[in-house]
Amino acid sequence: MDISERVIDEEYFRDLKQHVSHNYQISEFYENLYRETDDFTFYNKSKSIDCCCKFWDVDYFCLQNVKDVKRVNLCRDKFCFNCQSMLAIKRQSKFGSILDHFRKDYMVVHMVVTVPNCEPEELLPLLDKMYKKFPYMMKYFKGQKKVSGINFTKYGYGGCVRGLEVTYNSDIGTFHPHFHCMVLFCKDLDLTPKYINSFSYDNGQLLRKFSDLEILLQKVWFILMNDCTVTEKSINQLREGYSVTCQDSEGYYHECFKYACKGAFDESKGAFLYKEPTFRVLYQALKNRRMIQGYGLLHNFNDLDGEILDDEVNEEYNRVIAKLRQIEEPILYIESLDEVIERCGFGCRYISKSNIKRLIIERRRELDGQT
Numbered sequence: 001m002d003i004s005e006r007v008i009d010e011e012y013f014r015d016l017k018q019h020v021s022h023n024y025q026i027s028e029f030y031e032n033l034y035r036e037t038d039d040f041t042f043y044n045k046s047k048s049i050d051c052c053c054k055f056w057d058v059d060y061f062c063l064q065n066v067k068d069v070k071r072v073n074l075c076r077d078k079f080c081f082n083c084q085s086m087l088a089i090k091r092q093s094k095f096g097s098i099l100d101h102f103r104k105d106y107m108v109v110h111m112v113v114t115v116p117n118c119e120p121e122e123l124l125p126l127l128d129k130m131y132k133k134f135p136y137m138m139k140y141f142k143g144q145k146k147v148s149g150i151n152f153t154k155y156g157y158g159g160c161v162r163g164l165e166v167t168y169n170s171d172i173g174t175f176h177p178h179f180h181c182m183v184l185f186c187k188d189l190d191l192t193p194k195y196i197n198s199f200s201y202d203n204g205q206l207l208r209k210f211s212d213l214e215i216l217l218q219k220v221w222f223i224l225m226n227d228c229t230v231t232e233k234s235i236n237q238l239r240e241g242y243s244v245t246c247q248d249s250e251g252y253y254h255e256c257f258k259y260a261c262k263g264a265f266d267e268s269k270g271a272f273l274y275k276e277p278t279f280r281v282l283y284q285a286l287k288n289r290r291m292i293q294g295y296g297l298l299h300n301f302n303d304l305d306g307e308i309l310d311d312e313v314n315e316e317y318n319r320v321i322a323k324l325r326q327i328e329e330p331i332l333y334i335e336s337l338d339e340v341i342e343r344c345g346f347g348c349r350y351i352s353k354s355n356i357k358r359l360i361i362e363r364r365r366e367l368d369g370q371t
Contacts (some may be wrong), residue, residue, distance in 0.1 A: 003066065006320060008355050010344040017337055019082035020053050025274045026079050032276070045157065048075040053082055054337050057243070058350070059330035065079070066324060067317070067333070067343075069264075078286055079273060084259040091257035091292055093361065095161055099182055099253055102297065106158050106184040110249040110256070113221060115242055120277075123287040127177055133224040134162060134179065138295050139221065140230065149232035155213060156186025160297025163256040163358035165291070167284065168264075168272040180256045182249060184297060189213070191246060196299040199243040210245075217244040260291050315358045320351065 030046035033039070052075040058067040068204035076083050099108050113134070118126050139145040141157035160183045167176045199218075200208055208216070221229050222241030261282060264273035272278045324330070335343070344350065 001076075002350070003320065003323075003349070006351050006356055006359065008069075008350045008352060010341065013337065013341045013344060014035075016082055019085060020080070022274060022335075023039075023049050023052055023075075023080060023082075026077070026279065027277050029279050033280075045077060047073075048260070049080050051075070052077070052080050052233065054065060056337065056340055058073075058335060060332050060333045061324045061328055061330050063328050064324060067326075067335075067350060068321065068330065069350060069354075070332075074145075078260070079264075079279065079283070081264075087173045088254075088258045092254055093246045095257065095287065095294075095298070096184070096253055098298065099161075099249075100251065102158070102184055104249065105187065107187055107189045108249045108251075108253075109183045109185050109189065109246050111160075111181040111183050111217070112178060112245045113217075114176070114178040117169065117172075118325050119174060120281045123175045123177065123281055127164075127285055127289065129225060130177060130179070133221075135295065136224055136319045137217070137220055142296060145230075147230055147232060147235075151215075151236065153324045156184075157296065158184035159294070159298035160184065161256055161298050162293045162295070163258075164260050164286070164291050165258070166261050168261075168278060170272055180258075182253055182298075183246075183258050184223060185239075191203070191248070197240050199240075199245075213245050214244055215241075217246070218242055219279060257292065260286065310357075312360055313353060315362065317353045317356050320356070 027046045027050035030042045030049065034046060036041035051073055053072060055073050057071040058069055060067050074083055074086075076087075078084065093369060102108060111131075115126065115130065138157070138160055140152045141155060142148065143153045146152075158357050162179050162181045165178055165180055167178075168174075169176065191213065192210045193211055195210045195215055196206070196212065197215075197218075200206055200210070216235070218241030219235045219238045220230055220241070221244055222238060223234055225242065228234055237371065261273060264282075273282065340350065
């Protein structure tokens with residue numbers, strides 16, 4: 001890659017500006033909470049999210065008209081569209097290579113685990129319960145918890161990554177919390193659709209049937225969430241559980257790692273996060289809550305591919321900077337995002353270590369696709 005290939009596209013900076021364009025609203029919500037409570041935590045959150053991505057530290061190589069982005073002030077707030085979008089990309093990069101590795105020996109199944117919609121005041125306790133009960137369901141498949149008459153281990157469970165998503169129905173004012181999971185099951189897993197229940201239909205139209213595994217998961221999840229004991233009898237007697245779907249991910253993992261509040265910033269879906277009562281409900285429900293959790297083989301894994309990638313990125317980045325320094329030493333500048341966009345338009349070239357990493361990942365994927 002030459003220097004022109006490493007340059008950050010102007011459109012990237014324009015997208016960032018769009019991503020933080022509504023942060024002032026979230027900032028106002030935090031400021032209102034500060035005024036009500038005198039808790040400086042909310043004051044700091046208000047200032048931090050309002051300034052997110054607005055100031056950039058760059059090393060300026062004047063003669064070559066190249067700027068190396070060294071630092072960007074990021075708020076890392078759960079309700080910042082920009083930071084959460086970046087975090088989703090990092091999560092997928094981290095887990096994606098590992099999931100690809102396990103696809104050699106397992107089927108990586110995209111599993112969606114749902115519960116009925118809830119009222120705003122029910123969201124926090126419902127999430128607490130979902131977080132408590134989900135590990136129990138995984139323990140049955142791992143064989144740590146047993147049920148007489150049912151062989152959970154035949155599905156070859158190896159591990160799971162669980163991500164939370166909360167959507168909002170603005171028409172009726174209810175929340176829909178659910179888990180997107182990537183689950184390692186045996187390679188020859190049978191997901192043949194056979195059974196029809198109420199979850200098979202949408203607006204009276206038959207959309208799908210369910211496999212044996214899906215029906216079992218639906219019933220076990222219902223039994224756990226209703227504080228009953230999982231037995232062969234309780235499973236067989238239950239006519240219908242809660243909706244759980246499974247399908248081969250086929251290497252597409254993004255659903256598990258995206259932002260927790262889908263549609264929160266989308267005007268076509270109500271942009272519900274920009275309504276203060278909804279924001280307050282979500283703030284309390286998601287406060288100190290872990291969005292992504294790994295189990296089994298995917299719990300605290302060693303990301304060896306990630307370490308190799310970082311070494312390659314550092315080597316490439318250091319080579320670029322050394323070449324620039326052969327001509328001149330840089331000068332440290334602080335620029336606003338608007339200034340960055342303006343100077344891109346006048347031919348200034350911006351580079352960064354993170355952009356080099358992105359390009360290397362894209363290059364790897366292209367090479368994988370050719371083999």
